Amino acid sequence: MTLDRRNFMKAALGGTAAATVAVALPPNKAQARDNKSMPPKAVGLLFDSTLCIGCKACVNSCKDANGMPAEFSTPDKLWDTPLDLSGKTLNVIKSYAEGTSDVKDREGNGYAFVKKSCLHCVDPSCVSACPVTAMTKDPESGIVSYDADKCIGCRYCVAACPFGVPRFQYDTATPRIQKCQLCKQHLASTDAERKYKFAACAQVCPTGATLFGPVELLKAEAQRRLELEAGSAAVYPRGQIETPFPAHEKPAPDYKKRIYGDKEIGGTQMLLLAGVSFGKLGYPDLPEQSYAAKSESLQHSLYGGMILPLVALAGLAFAIKRTAGAHKNEEGE
């Protein structure tokens, strides 16, 4: 029995159509996965752009707390001046400036500061992308950390992160990925005399623009701020939210009514508030479904339990054994 070309075309088109349907249909319930949920003891940061004065104490303390080298961008090389996250820098403050830059936290002729560091996504793309579990999310604290001993240096995490956070070292023969790990080494330490007791960026922030604590409390605090009337007297806790340093007092700003990180790709453990729109601060609009869930749902519906591939293999082997026999007869071998 041989297929003529017309039958082959039919089969090929049929196969293409079937594959299209299989790929295009929403993956079935058992294999599709939803966004992951917030870990029980999730800790994170609340960054309030309207409180940030751009002093970069957090940039400096981050280097100190994590033993990272200085990065020079001026010819005299006198002090650490990182321009962006990099293989040497885990946290930077960037600025937005428009027109005459007269008024802080205003879009037109205004300016604003913004923090760039790992958002510790609830369902991180980097963890989903990493082929060798070098990038992991702690099931309790939710901190996303990196293990160089496992890493193969493929940089899929760098490419996948929608915030451009993990960075790679391109200037050494033994490169690593670098990213903020929320000072987990200081959180875990029991030395009462230690210099940093929680995330260094929050500990040194003079205005409370960066605040450390359980995500649940940080979210409630963010909500409280959004409900403040612009111009009214307000207090802002500094350091960490559970046992804060003396508070910072300042009239409430005119916030954009949005907590960035509340819903974006399934939520993040760093939350942001700002007086200018987040797009202008380099934080993109993102859907609520995590890209990790999207990618893994597709993979699991195609390869879950290797059932589809094994069925396909059996079918192919059968078809080939039959035709190979036929060919042998034709060739008279």
Place this chain on the structure above:
Amino acid sequence: MKAQPIGGRLVSPVTLVLTVLILLAAFFGAQRFLFGFNSVANINDGFPWGIWIAWDVVIGTGLACGGFALALLVYIANQNQYHPLMRPALLASVFGYTLGGISVIFDLGRYWNFWHILFPTYQQYGSVMVEVALCVTAYIIVLWIEFSPVLAEKFGWPGVKKFTGKWMFLFIALGVLLPTMHQSSLGSLLIVYGQQIHPLWQTMLLPLLFLLSAVAMGYAVVVFEACVSTAGFKRKIDHELPLIASLSKIMAWLLVAFIVIRLGDIVARGAFAAMFTSGVKSFMFWVEMTLYALPVAMLLSPSVKRDAKIYFLAACSMLLAAVLYRIDAYLVGYETGPGWNYFPAVPEIMITIGIVAFEILGYIVFVRFFPVLPGHGPDKAH
């Protein structure tokens, strides 16, 4: 017609040039391993994957799909007349995949850990890359097994021939299944990038489109190779021409399917406007589409007189189309934010060229010494 070694001299201007290119690549490769990526490549945190991934692996393995595409036809559709094209196609696949796999080492920053990706205690099964790595590795082994009868004929290993003869149906089945899996996954790799891939390329149909582009590349390479190797080794193409003619017709319909699915998907996702409003990206999209449409016109239009030249041109256009589709998806359509750009550095390109040169040199050496090409020696008239 039985395959035979074509013999002839090894040292020629072509093989010498290839050797020089390989040595140059070795020099730059040594630099990369001693001093890091920056010493030879322009990849950066905005474009962490450059041509060493987009070309060497994503396109390199696509170009090596000739064995896969022909196996589909010869064994699944039972079109045995294509069998004479099988061995040369398989040889190109063996080299393409083996070198694609090895070239990954250049791109892995922490290459001494590369084995982690094949080791269950490290593997993270949510990662598309694990599937790609396992599948490609398995396929390289399968390709060498599929190709082993050629070696067995040359060296006279009856045991090998007996074993492969008995189990070949299983290896051929794997040889169809594994590329189906990882060639589609090369598309799936991009899904987790989300909005960083432009809407003209980001779709849940990426795996299907990448699979179709792999088959198109496979067929096109077979035709391309048949034409080039007959010219290069001064053999006559008459023997292969009828096969190429019917092969090309099938390809044309495959391209039609690709174009329909691609356009339909863009419209269905509401990205219609992006075909015209995204500057360079829209332009590249139309170049891609034109290259896909041209061979359809050449191969199906009743007014075109089809000869060897037309089949060759159609194959070239098809190859460029699929290559461009993959480059666009991985590099042109990839955007991580303002301020990032990427164009490969000269040493970076030289490493890629060296790998291709190694492939071509290997092909030349193999067909001279091993029974690969259908047996009709050099044309005496030349």
